[in-house]
Amino acid sequence: MTRFIERHPAWALIVIIAVAVALWLIFAVWPPGLEEAVGRKRVFLNAVFNGITLGGLYFLVASGFTLIFGLMRNVNLAHGSLYLFGGYVGYAISASTGSWVLSFIVAFVLTALVGVLLQVLVFRRMEGQDLRQTMVTIGLSIVFADLMLWACGGDFYQIQTPNWLIGPIELPLLTAVKSSGEPVYLRYPLVRLVIFLASVAIGIAMWLALNRTRIGMIIRAGVDDRDILAATGVRIQVVFVLVFALGAGLAGIAGVVGGTFQSLSPGEDIRFLLASLVVVIVGGMGSIPGAALGALIIGLAEQLGSVYIPTYAIVVTFLIMVLVLALRPQGLLARR
Amino acid sequence: MLKCSVGLLALSSLFLSGAAIAQEKIKVGVTATLEGTYTVLGEDGIRGHQTALNVLGKKVGDKELEFIIASTDATPDSAVRAVRKLIEQDKVQILLSPLSGDEGIAVKNFAKTHPELTFINAASGAQETTYVDPAPNFFRYNMDGAQWQVGLGKYAYDEKKYRKIATVGEDYSFIYTQVFGLVLEFCGAGGQVTNRQWVPLGTKDFASVIAALPDDVDAIYLGLGGADAVNFLNQYQQAGGKAHLMGGSIMIDQTILSSKGNAKNALIGTIAASGQADTWEDPGWQKFVKAYQDAFPPNKRFPSPSLLATNYYDSTMALILALRQVNGDLSNNQAKYKEALAKIEIDAPNGKIKLDSNRQAIGTNFVTEVVDDGKGALFSKVVKVIPNVNQTLGYDPAVFAKIGLPSRTVPECKKY
Structure with a gap:
């Protein structure tokens, strides 16, 4: 941090000012002139919160994607299918048992299992052939999409939010002060906050597992140089299977999350594949903190865009991607 | 050389025989949004279409109607692609298309490039489709959104x-x-x-x-x-x-x-x-609801037909009834058929429907x-x-x- 300030004093100043402005926008009561110019504070705060929570969902999908890529150099274009599969499994479980939490567990286990099968039956057979693996994953994603369409139909499904999560909660953030002097606080859907906190928890757990455990050390070593790692006697194939299972399972969990606060239908697989591609391109292929940063940026851009420039909202995401590719093609937080 | 000409001969005879078969059947292309946001709407539209076939039958005189269904995703280019495929590959003579608003405007414009064919709108409801520069061979039996x-x-x-x-x-x-x-x-x-x-x-x-x-x-x-x-x-x-x-x-x-x-x-x-x-309460409507419910098991349909099912039912009904009026005569660039379509008044389940001078429904x-x-x-x-x-x-x-x-x-x- 201090090194960054020493090296780029001008950039550091800009970042500090931007953070200060953002904090002021979030915590202060807006003067009437500002409300007139850009709209009510409630709308702005909601858009920011929605962007952050949507970023949480994107992070769940993209972290698995980036983990698999980082270790195996395998661009798994069937990742979106795993997301949708997890969502459908979650729906089936929550509809039959009524338990929301159980649906996460089952979705994680089953999608992880599919991930294991994919790695063992398909990708192990074409190790090191990046292009071939990528082509195969495209083919698989089409097959999966049609199979799921056949099994579940074109209907859209929604996973029932448990009763204790329905409805908004009041946050200690001022949105306005009424003429009587009574403060108005932000009301925000509880379920989105819970899901966001859960994804932060998963992110931290992943970071800890990667940086503080032996298996994490092996995975990090594999990301850097998997041939040397294999030469040291580590059973690299087992590590591959494990990572693939974890990445797929995370996509499955994300499917349940997406099915809860949005909905599941054919085509969602492609949408989330595209979202996670954009996220990891912005954040840096193979980097978990990069996926977190990318997810946050894309989520915020989508939500703020949909409120303040609705006509061009879709373009904003890709504009960010183009800018990153032009200025820092390896991604914002990539190491190399 | 000989081999080549024999091959050509075989190929052309194949095409000719294909044309001969097509004459005994009347081919109709149908599009519906079976992908994307409006999937459920497209599926129920097709159910309405099938209900109409159950009620009216597929025979027109001694000819048999053959329906070919193509999928779109509510974008105009997907609709034009599907319609073009139906015309060029499947050689359909009549189109029942499309479902969604933007698709309708695109298909209407495309219809002008095929003045010899007949286009019957399936369910799309943008005003512009029939209000601005309407195509003479595009007929809409449902009302527009307004x-x-x-x-x-x-x-x-x-x-x-x-x-x-x-x-x-x-x-x-x-x-x-x-x-x-x-x-x-x-x-x-x-x-x-x-x-x-x-x-x-x-x-x-x-x-x-x-x-x-x-x-x-x-x-x-x-x-x-x-x-x-x-x-x-x-x-x-x-x-x-x-x-x-x-x-x-x-x-x-x-x-x-x-x-x-x-x-x-x-x-x-x-x-x-x-x-x-x-x-x-209308008996015609109740009869249609019953026909829809009887045609599909309860878990494969809605409790009652959606607006899309009704629209597809109505447009299929107009397509078949007008075709029966001219006894399946599609000669002379389908002139007689188009005339019949413009004049026909159908007793649809959701009330009587007739067309105005832009071939747009009054209902x-x-x-x-x-x-x-x-x-x-x-x-x-x-x-x-x-x-x-x-x-x-x-x-x-x-x-x-x-x-x-x-x-x-x-x-x-x-x-x-």
Whole structure:
């Protein structure tokens, strides 16, 4: 941090000012002139919160994607299918048992299992052939999409939010002060906050597992140089299977999350594949903190865009991607 | 050389025989949105189409009708691609297409490049399709989005006493047309539309849109359909929304009212207008509902046909009945058939339908209110039936032309 300030004093100043402005926008009561110019504070705060929570969902999908890529150099274009599969499994479980939490567990286990099968039956057979693996994953994603369409139909499904999560909660953030002097606080859907906190928890757990455990050390070593790692006697194939299972399972969990606060239908697989591609391109292929940063940026851009420039909202995401590719093609937080 | 000419001969005889077979059958191409946001709407449209075939049969004189179905995703280019494929590869002679608003405008323009064929609109409802520069071989037996809103504005103003409303709608031609019809009538009665929000078709995350809804209005009008509508309702429930709602024709429809989950309960009591009402007593309507219910097992259909099923039923009915009038004669660039189509009056389940000089339907409209049947299923109940609704909504054509074409900001909120 201090090194960054020493090296780029001008950039550091800009970042500090931007953070200060953002904090002021979030915590202060807006003067009437500002409300007139850009709209009510409630709308702005909601858009920011929605962007952050949507970023949480994107992070769940993209972290698995980036983990698999980082270790195996395998661009798994069937990742979106795993997301949708997890969502459908979650729906089936929550509809039959009524338990929301159980649906996460089952979705994680089953999608992880599919991930294991994919790695063992398909990708192990074409190790090191990046292009071939990528082509195969495209083919698989089409097959999966049609199979799921056949099994579940074109209907859209929604996973029932448990009763204790329905409805908004009041946050200690001022949105306005009424003429009587009574403060108005932000009301925000509880379920989105819970899901966001859960994804932060998963992110931290992943970071800890990667940086503080032996298996994490092996995975990090594999990301850097998997041939040397294999030469040291580590059973690299087992590590591959494990990572693939974890990445797929995370996509499955994300499917349940997406099915809860949005909905599941054919085509969602492609949408989330595209979202996670954009996220990891912005954040840096193979980097978990990069996926977190990318997810946050894309989520915020989508939500703020949909409120303040609705006509061009879709373009904003890709504009960010183009800018990153032009200025820092390896991604914002990539190491190399 | 010899080999080559033999091959050519074989190939051409193959084509000739193909043409010979095609003459005994009449090929009809059908498109529906079987992908993307409007998948559920397309599926139910096809169910309506099949119900019509069950009721009317596929024979026309000694010829047999053959239907080929192609899928689209509600974008104009997907519709043109599907129609082109049906014409060029499957050699269809008649088209029953398309389902969605923007598709309709694109297919109408494409129809002009094939003046020899006949295009019968399946369900699309943008005003521009038949109002601006209509194609002589494009026939529409359903009303447009504005016609489907007739009665709603007055009912909201006079009976519900709403004075100020805001709208949220998908950003494309059909919803522009629906809001056009609503605003014209509601503002004409003296109401105010304070805010119009537009969201892209296929929006998943409505949280920010919901946050931006104004709270100083009497009701919020929702012009959404398919997956978008379900997503909106779900997130509306999570945000604890409590406003009075009004609905467009594909919002208050079985495609949404019978979706899974309980977010749809926010719609109970919502007023809407559409080309049909689920609980209409009319014997013709009840007969159609029965035919629809009998044609499919309960888990493969809605409790009652959606607006899309009805539209596909009506257009298939017009297609077959007119073809029977000319005894399947498609000679001379289908001239006789087109004449019959322009003149035919069909006794559709949702009221009598005839065409105006632009080949656009004049029909019956329904103002409805959503009710719970006591067992958790939601239906639209008739409040008012309005017969003979034409495309200019009862306005003098010259006055109507001055209002402008439906768009994000047209019409202005005033009395025309």
